[in-house]
Amino acid sequence: MTDASLPNAGATPKSGSLHEIDARTKKRNAAEKRFRVYGVAAIATGIIFLIVLLFAILTNGLGAFHQTFISVPVYLDEAKLDKKGNRNIDDIKKVSTFGYNPLIQKAVLKAVEDAGIETPLTKSKNMKALVSASAAAQVRQAVIDNPALIGQTVEFRFLASSRVDGYLKGRVHREHLARDKNIDAEHLDIVDGLLPSGVVKKSFNPAFIFGADASESRAEQAGIGVSMIGSLFMMLVVLFLALPIGVAASIYLEEFAPKNRWTDLIEVNISNLAAVPSIVFGILGLAVFIQFMHLPQSAPLVGGLVLTLMTLPTIIISTRASLKAVPPSIRDAALGVGASKMQSVFHHVLPLAAPGILTGTIIGLAQALGETAPLLLIGMVGYIASNPPGGVVEGLMSPNSAMPAQIYEWAKRADPAYYERAWGGIIILLIFLISMNTLAVLLRRRFERRW
Amino acid sequence: MPLLWLCASVLAIAVVGFVFGRQRALSTAGGDIRSLHSLPNYYGWNVFMKATVPAFGLIVVWLIAQPLILQNSIAGMIPESEIKEGSNIGLVMAEVHRTATGLENAVAAGVISPALATDANADSAAVTAMLKESGQVVTSEISQSLLNAAQAFRAMNAKGNLWMTVLGLVVALAAGVFAAIQCTKDYKARNAVERGILMLLIAAASVAILTTIGIVLSLVFNTIEFFRLYPALDFFFSPEWAPSFSGRGGSSKLGILPLLWGTLYISIIALVVAVPIGLFAAIYLSEYATPRIRGIAKPMLEILAGIPTIVYGLFALLTIGPMLVSVFGQDGLGWMGGGRAVMTAGIAMGIMLIPFVSSLSDDIINAVPQAMRDGSYGLGATQSETIKQVVIPAALPGIVGAVLLAASRAIGETMIVVMGAGAAARLSLNPFEAMTTVTAKIVSQLTGDSDFASPEALVAFALGITLFVLTLALNVLALFIVRKYREQYE
Numbered sequence: 001m002t003d004a005s006l007p008n009a010g011a012t013p014k015s016g017s018l019h020e021i022d023a024r025t026k027k028r029n030a031a032e033k034r035f036r037v038y039g040v041a042a043i044a045t046g047i048i049f050l051i052v053l054l055f056a057i058l059t060n061g062l063g064a065f066h067q068t069f070i071s072v073p074v075y076l077d078e079a080k081l082d083k084k085g086n087r088n089i090d091d092i093k094k095v096s097t098f099g100y101n102p103l104i105q106k107a108v109l110k111a112v113e114d115a116g117i118e119t120p121l122t123k124s125k126n127m128k129a130l131v132s133a134s135a136a137a138q139v140r141q142a143v144i145d146n147p148a149l150i151g152q153t154v155e156f157r158f159l160a161s162s163r164v165d166g167y168l169k170g171r172v173h174r175e176h177l178a179r180d181k182n183i184d185a186e187h188l189d190i191v192d193g194l195l196p197s198g199v200v201k202k203s204f205n206p207a208f209i210f211g212a213d214a215s216e217s218r219a220e221q222a223g224i225g226v227s228m229i230g231s232l233f234m235m236l237v238v239l240f241l242a243l244p245i246g247v248a249a250s251i252y253l254e255e256f257a258p259k260n261r262w263t264d265l266i267e268v269n270i271s272n273l274a275a276v277p278s279i280v281f282g283i284l285g286l287a288v289f290i291q292f293m294h295l296p297q298s299a300p301l302v303g304g305l306v307l308t309l310m311t312l313p314t315i316i317i318s319t320r321a322s323l324k325a326v327p328p329s330i331r332d333a334a335l336g337v338g339a340s341k342m343q344s345v346f347h348h349v350l351p352l353a354a355p356g357i358l359t360g361t362i363i364g365l366a367q368a369l370g371e372t373a374p375l376l377l378i379g380m381v382g383y384i385a386s387n388p389p390g391g392v393v394e395g396l397m398s399p400n401s402a403m404p405a406q407i408y409e410w411a412k413r414a415d416p417a418y419y420e421r422a423w424g425g426i427i428i429l430l431i432f433l434i435s436m437n438t439l440a441v442l443l444r445r446r447f448e449r450r451w
Numbered sequence: 452m453p454l455l456w457l458c459a460s461v462l463a464i465a466v467v468g469f470v471f472g473r474q475r476a477l478s479t480a481g482g483d484i485r486s487l488h489s490l491p492n493y494y495g496w497n498v499f500m501k502a503t504v505p506a507f508g509l510i511v512v513w514l515i516a517q518p519l520i521l522q523n524s525i526a527g528m529i530p531e532s533e534i535k536e537g538s539n540i541g542l543v544m545a546e547v548h549r550t551a552t553g554l555e556n557a558v559a560a561g562v563i564s565p566a567l568a569t570d571a572n573a574d575s576a577a578v579t580a581m582l583k584e585s586g587q588v589v590t591s592e593i594s595q596s597l598l599n600a601a602q603a604f605r606a607m608n609a610k611g612n613l614w615m616t617v618l619g620l621v622v623a624l625a626a627g628v629f630a631a632i633q634c635t636k637d638y639k640a641r642n643a644v645e646r647g648i649l650m651l652l653i654a655a656a657s658v659a660i661l662t663t664i665g666i667v668l669s670l671v672f673n674t675i676e677f678f679r680l681y682p683a684l685d686f687f688f689s690p691e692w693a694p695s696f697s698g699r700g701g702s703s704k705l706g707i708l709p710l711l712w713g714t715l716y717i718s719i720i721a722l723v724v725a726v727p728i729g730l731f732a733a734i735y736l737s738e739y740a741t742p743r744i745r746g747i748a749k750p751m752l753e754i755l756a757g758i759p760t761i762v763y764g765l766f767a768l769l770t771i772g773p774m775l776v777s778v779f780g781q782d783g784l785g786w787m788g789g790g791r792a793v794m795t796a797g798i799a800m801g802i803m804l805i806p807f808v809s810s811l812s813d814d815i816i817n818a819v820p821q822a823m824r825d826g827s828y829g830l831g832a833t834q835s836e837t838i839k840q841v842v843i844p845a846a847l848p849g850i851v852g853a854v855l856l857a858a859s860r861a862i863g864e865t866m867i868v869v870m871g872a873g874a875a876a877r878l879s880l881n882p883f884e885a886m887t888t889v890t891a892k893i894v895s896q897l898t899g900d901s902d903f904a905s906p907e908a909l910v911a912f913a914l915g916i917t918l919f920v921l922t923l924a925l926n927v928l929a930l931f932i933v934r935k936y937r938e939q940y941e
Contacts, residue, residue, distance in 0.1 A: 028833055035835035039735025042728045046752045046809070049802045053755075056770045057762070248655030256649060257656070269659045275856070275926040276919065277863025279890050280666060283915045286897060287669030294518065294548075309662050316659070342645040370759025373865035376894050404761045411765050411870060419769055426762050437757060 057426055063169050064424025067205035067220060068160035070131060071198070074107040074139060078151045087147045097136035100143075101128070104135050104158070117193035121186050129183045130190065132159035134214070134221045160200060162219040162417040164191055168202055171416060208424060212386045213406065219417035222410070224425050226388050230300050230380070230400030231369060233389075237304025237396070238311055238368050243361050245308075246315030247350075253316075254323040255345050274313035281310045282374030290378060297379040298399035306378060307368040314364040315357075322356025323349060327451045355447030359440045366436040370429060372404040380405040403429050457510065457616050461623045465502040468627040472498030472634040480636035489641035497640045500647045502627035506619050513615045521607055528600045543597070550601035551608065553582045569602055670919060673912035680906040681705060686913060692876035692887075694896070694907045705910045707917060709876040713886035717797045717872060718861035720882060724801025726854055729808025736809070737816045738838055749813075756806035760866040767799035767871030779883050787883040789873070794882045796871035800864055804857045811856065815849030815933075816842060848932050855929035859922045865890040889914050 021029070078085060080103060081095055108127040112119065121127070135158040142156070143149055159165075163183040166172035168191070177185050194200040211223025249266075257263040285306035289295045295302050326349045334344035375381070380401055389395035401409065403425060410422040476494035480486045487494075522544060529543055557563040563581050567573055575598040634640065678686070681703075689706025732752060736745050772790025779787040779794075787794075819842050827837040843850070873885025874895065896911040 028836070032833045032835045035838070036735070036739060038731050039739055042731030043735055043748050043752070045728050046732055046755065046805050047748070049805070050751060050755055052770075053758070053762070053766055053802070056766060060769070245655045245658055248652045249658065252649075252652035252656045256652065266656050266659055269663050271930070272923060272926060273659055273662060275859060275922065276666070277860075277865070277890065277922055279863065279865045279893055280670075280915055280919050283893065283897075283912065284662070284666045284669055287673060287912075288665050292669075293515075309658075312658065312662070340641065340645060342648060366757070370761065372759065372761045372764075373869075373890070373894070376865075376869075377897050379898070381898065404759060407761055407765065408866070408870070411768060422765055423769075426765060429759065430762070433757065433759070 057423055057430070060420060061423030061425075061427040064208055064420045064427075065205060066169075066202050067208070068165040068168050068200060068202050069157050070108065070111075070160050070164075070194070070200050071155060071157045072104075072107040072111045073153045073155045074103055075153045076139075076143060076150050077103060081143060081150050082147070087150070089144070089147060092147055092150070093144060095140070097140055100136040100139045104131060104139060104156075107156075111194065111199050112190055115193055115197050115199065117190055119186055119190055119193075121184075121190065126187075129187050130161060130164055132161050132220045133218050134159055159220045160191075162415065163187075164200070165220055166417055167191060168200075169420070171420070208421070209428065212388065213401065213409075214386070216413055216415065219413075219415050219421065222418070222421055224403060224406055224421075224428055226386065227401035227403050227406035228428075229388055229395065230303075231402040231404075233300035233395045233400070234304040234307060234402055235365055235369060237301060238308050238365060239361070241305070241308040242311045242315050242364065246312050246361075246364075247319055247357060249312075250316050250319035250323060251345060251350070254320050255349070256341070270313050270316055273309075274317065277373075278310060278371055279373045279377070281306050282377030284309070285374060286377045296397055296399070298401075299397050300400050300402070301396040302378050303375055303380055303402060304396075306374045307371060310371065310374065311364040311368045314367060315361055318360025318363070319353070319357045322353040322360065325356065325451070326352045352449070355443055359444050362436050362440040362443070366433050366440075369436070370404055370433060372408055375402055375405045376408070381409050403432075453612065453616065454510075457619055458507070460620060461503060461506045461510075464506075464620070464623045464627055465499045468498035468502045468631055469495035472631045475631060476634040476636060476638070476640070479634075487636050488639050489644075493640040493644050494634045494638070496644045497634065497638075498627055498630040500644060501630035502623045504647070505626050506623035509622050510615060510619050513611075513618075517608070517611045517615070521604060521611070524607070525600050525604050528596075528603060530596055546597060547600045547604055550582070550597065551605045554578075554601060554605055557582055569606060573598065573602075666919065670912055670916040673909055674916050677906055677909035677913045680909065686910070690878055692892070694910070703907055705906065707889070707914065709878045710887060710889045710892055710914065711917075712878050713793070713872065713876065714862055714868075714888040714890070716793050716882065716886060717800065717868060717888060718858055720793060720797025721800035721804055721861045722854065722858060724798055725804035725808050725857060728801075729805045729857075730812055730850065732805070732809040733812035733816055734838060734843075737813050738834065738842070749810075752806045752809055754806075755802065756810070758803075760803065760864060761870075763799045763803050764866040764870035767795050767867055771795050771798050772871065775883070786881070789885060791871060791873035791885045792883045793872060793886050796868045797882070799867050799871055800861055803864070803867065804861060807860060808853055808857050811853035812846070812850050815846045815853065818849070819845045848935065852929040852933035855925050855932070859925035859929070862925070863890065863918060863922045865894060869894050889918050893918070 080099055082088075082092055084091055102124065105124040105127040108130055109122075109124040112121075112127070135156075138158065139156060142154070160168075161183070163172050163180070164187070167183075167188055172180070172183070174185055174188060177183065177188075191200055207221070207225075208223045210225040211221070212226040213223065214221035249270075253263065253266065257266075285302060289302045289305055290297055330348050330352060331344050334348045335341070339347065379399075389398055389400065407422050407425040407429065410418040410425065473491050473495035476487060477484070477491055484491060525547060526544060529547075554563065558565055563578070567578070575595045578598060686705055686707055688708065689704060690708045691704040691706050692709045693704040695703045732748075736749055740748065768790065772792070772795045775792065775794055775798075776787055776790050777783060779785075781787075823841050823845060824837055827841045828834075832840070868888045868891045872887055872891060874887055874891070875885050876892070877884060877886050879886065893911045893914050896908055896914075
């Protein structure tokens with residue numbers, strides 16, 4: 001008996017066609033749509049976060065590449081700089097930067113008067129707030145380099161003080177001046193007056209990229225160049241240690257290791273080390289390299305060693321993957337014509353895996369370049385990286401900073417002018433990271449082989 | 452730099468050995484390569500390897516052992532009375548080191564005559580004055596016994612260095628000559644060299660184990676030292692964290708509970724941000740997205756993973772913090788005191804973890820066999836019903852593993868909390884208050900502190916081992932869950 005033959009007494013048959021959607025289907029379809037929207041929203045949120053982050057970096061950081069300069073002719077008064085008048089370099093060197101300050105302030109005041117600005121600040125001492133404290137050292141250096149300048153009027157381009165710079169960049173507002181003991185509203189009036197004549201001018205500041213860090217009160221002078229050299233030396237250490245050790249370890253584990261307890265132990269170790277928090281590597285570096293082996297604190301060598309240990313798992317994992325990707329037929333062919341196992345690996349497998357290894361190494365280096373936490377523990381922060389190292393040994397052994405450590409150091413300082421520098425430093429750091437990653441991607445695209 | 456010269460000489464010996472070994476093998480074969488066992492260069496490498504490896508091994512061992520032996524014998528020379536109240540043998544030894552280096556530099560600069568520097572009866576006050584004059588860093592007055600210890604240290608050090616140089620060169624020469632004598636035409640040079648290379652490979656692979664041992668030992672020894680100075684029970688169960696730096700021990704309260712709470716609270720907020728976003732992103736990318744959208748969206752999310760943590764730290768400190776303050780701060784709802792808060796760090800960390808959660812979950816969802824989806828569609832389920840009731844339950848262990856890995860990352864994260872979370876240790880429920888974490892305190896207790904004698908510095912190692920154990924346990928658990936799940940489908 002079939003259902004159809006039954007007299008259908010109670011239940012009414014479902015009316016309508018399949019094309020007419022009933023309530024339950026509607027609900028299910030709505031749920032489907034909602035679910036899809038959640039997914040899109042999640043991805044959109046992630047991308048919005050990325051855009052906000054990049055936007056924050058660019059808007060806050062690009063200002064660091066431009067700096068306000070004051071160009072004025074300075075009369076290098078012989079009576080002040082070389083009293084004896086015989087141009088003896090030792091006598092000239094005796095005049096400290098304090099001797100140069102009045103000359104500079106006088107020159108700025110003259111520029112103000114020439115521009116015809118009405119101001120209650122008529123003493124040359126009042127001009128101190130406009131010019132960076134580094135100006136005197138700049139003039140002194142120029143005079144020592146060329147004593148013949150004494151007695152002449154020479155055009156100099158000084159950094160403006162960080163408040164003046166902040167005013168032109170919109171960081172220092174007139175409403176907040178009451179609380180600021182470094183600069184007054186009258187000073188800002190002068191700055192406004194000097195702008196049209198081009199005496200005060202914002203222009204590109206290469207010293208931020210190539211220069212050294214400065215003391216807390218001279219934000220306008222600070223640059224990231226020296227810590228860039230510190231990072232460079234650390235990366236050299238990482239490259240020269242992590243690459244050979246990582247490749248050798250991977251070759252052993254992938255090609256030669258017998259299946260035994262020891263090999264298992266090494267494998268488990270490597271995967272665990274990849275997940276150890278970076279700060280723990282900092283503790284290791286502090287305890288082993290500094291406390292136990294008495295290597296110098298804050299030295300790029302120690303930083304490089306710590307980062308090497310941290311990067312090793314990354315390099316080993318990617319190297320093993322690229323060794324695994326070389327088909328066994330290559331090895332068999334080499335063995336078949338009489339090569340030893342070692343020769344087959346070093347002469348055939350390794351060259352074929354090289355692009356993959358290189359890619360992995362570059363990515364590992366990029367990771368190491370941005371790492372900060374371990375560097376804090378081995379003391380690569382808290383002082384001023386002011387002198388570029390003289391040679392390779394000094395570069396490795398003498399205290400230096402590194403790019404991310406320098407950024408952290410700036411972010412910690414009280415003067416908001418340093419925040420701009422920190423963001424600017426991040427732009428430079430990201431440029432390095434992006435170019436390294438792009439290089440890795442290009443290498444992979446160019447040399448990757450599908451077997 | 453005598454060490455550099457020593458290494459250079461050993462290398463020079465090895466290079467000469469290379470040429471000589473190769474020549475010798477060729478000459479025993481009468482210049483006919485075919486009658487050699489191995490290619491000629493293998494004979495050269497054989498000599499090179501045998502000359503360098505033992506010599507460098509000896510030098511490395513010597514460099515590690517010499518300071519230890521010196522330390523012990525010098526420590527015996529320092530009278531008990533020299534160790535002052537509140538000091539310990541480590542600090543005195545550091546002083547001896549400084550004095551010895553000071554003497555060395557002063558002699559090199561010509562301020563102190565070599566005879567005076569080694570004279571055991573030299574007046575300590577006069578020597579101190581001379582050292583200070585030559586710009587050497589010497590703290591306070593050097594006592595007579597300390598000066599003598601430093602002089603003995605310097606003498607023994609010089610003697611040790613001399614012996615190391617002599618022995619290193621002798622070993623390199625002897626082993627090189629021995630290897631060169633081996634190089635006849637029937638010697639299996641290739642096998643010898645390949646055995647050597649294999650040893651090198653094994654040594655490189657063991658670096659991973661050495662690193663782990665180094666981490667564990669440096670943490671354990673310093674933690675034991677800490678628990679000797681500070682009761683372990685107080686460390687683990689005291690609800691107060693108040694290190695004092697003036698009192699140097701005694702009055703500090705070093706309870707880990709507020710730090711653990713801060714760590715967990717920030718991690719939970721980070722996961723609350725990262726897990727839903729990451730998971731839904733992964734579901735959309737693996738189930739709905741066309742290859743084109745996937746090809747754009749996935750790399751963009753992964754950029755977030757490549758950004759260094761210092762950037763997120765700065766972003767938290769200077770962007771998220773002020774933004775939150777403008778809404779929840781004094782001018783807004785009044786919940787928030789300053790820009791540094793649990794919420795600030797948590798959100799920044801959450802953003803950092805999004806790609807981590809999404810790419811791990813993506814892999815796991817992709818690993819669910821298509822047949823399961825097809826079966827569900829065949830029964831009339833919509834795509835979202837299939838995902839919710841079939842795909843996610845099947846992938847759940849893997850997703851849990853991914854979340855645990857993300858949690859372990861969050862717990863170990865340092866820069867974001869150092870910059871965004873504040874420095875006050877608190878047990879509080881308000882997410883807009885500043886709190887601090889285990890990692891942030893490790894940084895603040897160890898930065899700029901070069902001696903490890905006080906409990907305030909040593910506590911960082913106890914914190915470190917807690918962190919290490921915590922993250923390791925989470926990782927092992929996560930990997931265990933992931934592996935167990937993988938077995939079901941592969």
